[in-house]
Amino acid sequence: MSEVLKSKRILIYSHDSFGLGHLRRCRAIAHALVERFKGLTILILSGSPIIANFDFRARVDFIRIPGVIKLYDGDYTSMNLHIDLKDTLSIRESIIRHTAQAFGPDILLVDKEPLGLKGEMADTLKMLRSTKTRLILGIRDVMDAPDYLKEEWANGEAINAMEDLYDEIWVYGHEQFIDPLDTLDVPPAVREKMTFTGYLQRYLPKDHNLPKALDISKPYMLVTAGGGGDGLTMMDWVVRAYESGSELPYPALIVLGPFMPHEVRDQLIARCHDLDQVHTITFDSRMEVLIANAACVVAMAGYNTFCEVLSFDRPALFIPRTSPRKEQLVRAIRASELGLSDMLVLDQEMNTTIMVQALRSLAERPAPSTALNPGMLGGLNTIGDIVHQHLGEWLHVEGSVDATE
Numbered sequence: 502m503s504e505v506l507k508s509k510r511i512l513i514y515s516h517d518s519f520g521l522g523h524l525r526r527c528r529a530i531a532h533a534l535v536e537r538f539k540g541l542t543i544l545i546l547s548g549s550p551i552i553a554n555f556d557f558r559a560r561v562d563f564i565r566i567p568g569v570i571k572l573y574d575g576d577y578t579s580m581n582l583h584i585d586l587k588d589t590l591s592i593r594e595s596i597i598r599h600t601a602q603a604f605g606p607d608i609l610l611v612d613k614e615p616l617g618l619k620g621e622m623a624d625t626l627k628m629l630r631s632t633k634t635r636l637i638l639g640i641r642d643v644m645d646a647p648d649y650l651k652e653e654w655a656n657g658e659a660i661n662a663m664e665d666l667y668d669e670i671w672v673y674g675h676e677q678f679i680d681p682l683d684t685l686d687v688p689p690a691v692r693e694k695m696t697f698t699g700y701l702q703r704y705l706p707k708d709h710n711l712p713k714a715l716d717i718s719k720p721y722m723l724v725t726a727g728g729g730g731d732g733l734t735m736m737d738w739v740v741r742a743y744e745s746g747s748e749l750p751y752p753a754l755i756v757l758g759p760f761m762p763h764e765v766r767d768q769l770i771a772r773c774h775d776l777d778q779v780h781t782i783t784f785d786s787r788m789e790v791l792i793a794n795a796a797c798v799v800a801m802a803g804y805n806t807f808c809e810v811l812s813f814d815r816p817a818l819f820i821p822r823t824s825p826r827k828e829q830l831v832r833a834i835r836a837s838e839l840g841l842s843d844m845l846v847l848d849q850e851m852n853t854t855i856m857v858q859a860l861r862s863l864a865e866r867p868a869p870s871t872a873l874n875p876g877m878l879g880g881l882n883t884i885g886d887i888v889h890q891h892l893g894e895w896l897h898v899e900g901s902v903d904a905t906e
Contacts, residue, residue: 508542508560509892512606514597515547516618521728521759523612524549525788525805526673528557529701530610530639533881534888535560538896541888544604546597548618551759555786564600566593569618594621601625607892608635610671613644615662626666635891638667640681641804642674642700643835646827647684654685663691670694671884673701673804675877679835696887698880703789703805703812711794715754717780720796722751722860723815725788727803729758733765734847735820739799740772742856743779749857750864751796752778759784789813797863802833802844810842811878816866817842818859840872 513531517523524547531543535558545552545563552563567582567589582589597617601609609629615638616623629636644650654660663670672681676697711717724739726732736755743753755773757766766783773779785791788805792798793813800806802819810817819842821829833844843866845859889896 508540509538509608509895510604510606511541511543511608511610511888512601512604513543513545513610513612514617514622515545515549515612516614516621517548521549521551522803522805523547524552524555526639526701527610527612528555528561529703529805530881530884531561532558534885537885538888538892540896541892544600544606546600548593551784554759554784564596566596569593590619590621593618594624597621598625598628601629605632606634608637608888610637610639611667612639613641615659615667620658623662626662630666635669636667637669637671638663639671639673641828642672642679642681643804643828643831644681646831649827650681651685660685660687660691663694664688667694669696669887671887672697673880675699675874677874678839678877679831696883698883698887699876700808700811700878701880702878702882703809705789705793706787709790709793711790712785715780715782717752717754719794720751721754721780721794722797722799722863723791723795724753724755724799725791725806726756726758726761726801727806729756729761729766731822732758732761732801733769734851735799735801735822736769738820738847738851738853738856739860740769740776740779741853742860743776744772745853745857747857749778749860752780753799754791754795755779755781756785756788756791757781757783797866799860799863802829802836804828804832807832807836811869811873814868814870816863816868818863818866819844820847823848841869842866 513527515523515527527545531545535541535543541560543561546566547563548566548568550568552565569589611622626636672695674697724736726735739753743749757769770781773781789809792809792815795815797816798810799818802821819833819836821833823830836842837844843859843863
């Protein structure tokens with residue numbers, strides 16, 4: 502039997518179309534696993550419109566399903582297709598189900614949403630439940646503020662799915678940091694399935710030099726809002742600090758994000774063009790490189806950025822969004838309580854002087870390693886160990902994770 506036929510298969514489902522968080526997390530897991538296990542093939546199902554902008558390792562591929570976008574009121578609409586949301590979801594559901602049938606995964610890993618977007622994973626989960634496929638739900642350290650999550654899951658369908666459909670639940674965090682389901686009425690059977698993996702440590706790719714086209718010298722302060730769709734308020738606050746003419750410790754490299762609205766992005770670029778100490782780029786798929794080369798980081802406390810700040814031990818100032826979800830706010834508050842980072846809140850008076858003082862303080866801030874629990878990182882290796890337990894006799898083991906390129 503050829504090595505290809507011996508290969509074991511993992512299917513990863515990532516529902517979101519807007520933002521980078523879910524895609525980057527799934528990609529990091531996939532790359533870590535194929536690096537560790539030679540006999541493994543991974544397919545990612547994603548609604549991201551920019552998934553093709555990322556490089557993927559050998560034995561990792563993706564299928565892009567039609568995108569949807571979440572509106573400010575929490576509802577969804579089709580992203581690019583001029584068709585009804587119901588029809589878009591029907592197409593997505595069909596692609597997901599038929600892909601799972603054809604691919605025949607040994608493990609299905611579902612990111613965040615127990616039943617998928619608007620329940621689109623339900624039929625596929627029930628279909629695979631009768632097979633040998635191991636069904637695993639992966640959730641962030643913080644899902645949302647407790648009252649918000651309780652309201653969102655009030656109908657009980659998510660908890661029922663976790664109890665009835667899944668074999669395991671991986672929490673991509675550390676129980677001493679926070680428990681994402683702490684305030685919910687979770688059955689003991691669900692608790693027994695939960696494993697806190699630790700945060701997903703990131704590593705530098707083999708080529709970890711700054712892009713040649715980037716005209717900035719080190720040290721610099723990196724400013725990022727992830728995908729950038731909701732990053733304007735934070736970035737405006739930072740830019741105003743530089744526009745004030747105040748003496749600041751580092752030049753700023755601002756990564757605007759691929760989802761920032763064009764008119765907003767163009768306005769920010771125009772403002773920054775006249776500032777010698779501020780440089781802007783729209784997007785770079787190797788965010789690990791930008792963070793690792795930075796002296797410090799200003800960000801919104803998204804999950805991936807938090808993992809990278811810890812992994813590359815960079816002092817950070819988090820300025821989380823507070824609506825429509827409070828996930829970033831909860832994470833930033835807890836990180837501040839533990840001494841891992843500083844924070845400012847967008848709801849407070851966004852005075853320019855406050856930002857100037859915060860950026861100066863950031864330059865003097867100790868690295869997060871001074872307060873980091875030794876067991877907080879290491880999630881990728883934990884996940885690899887679990888996969889090896891399930892599929893190990895079929896896999897050619899290469900060793901532990903040491904890169905994410």
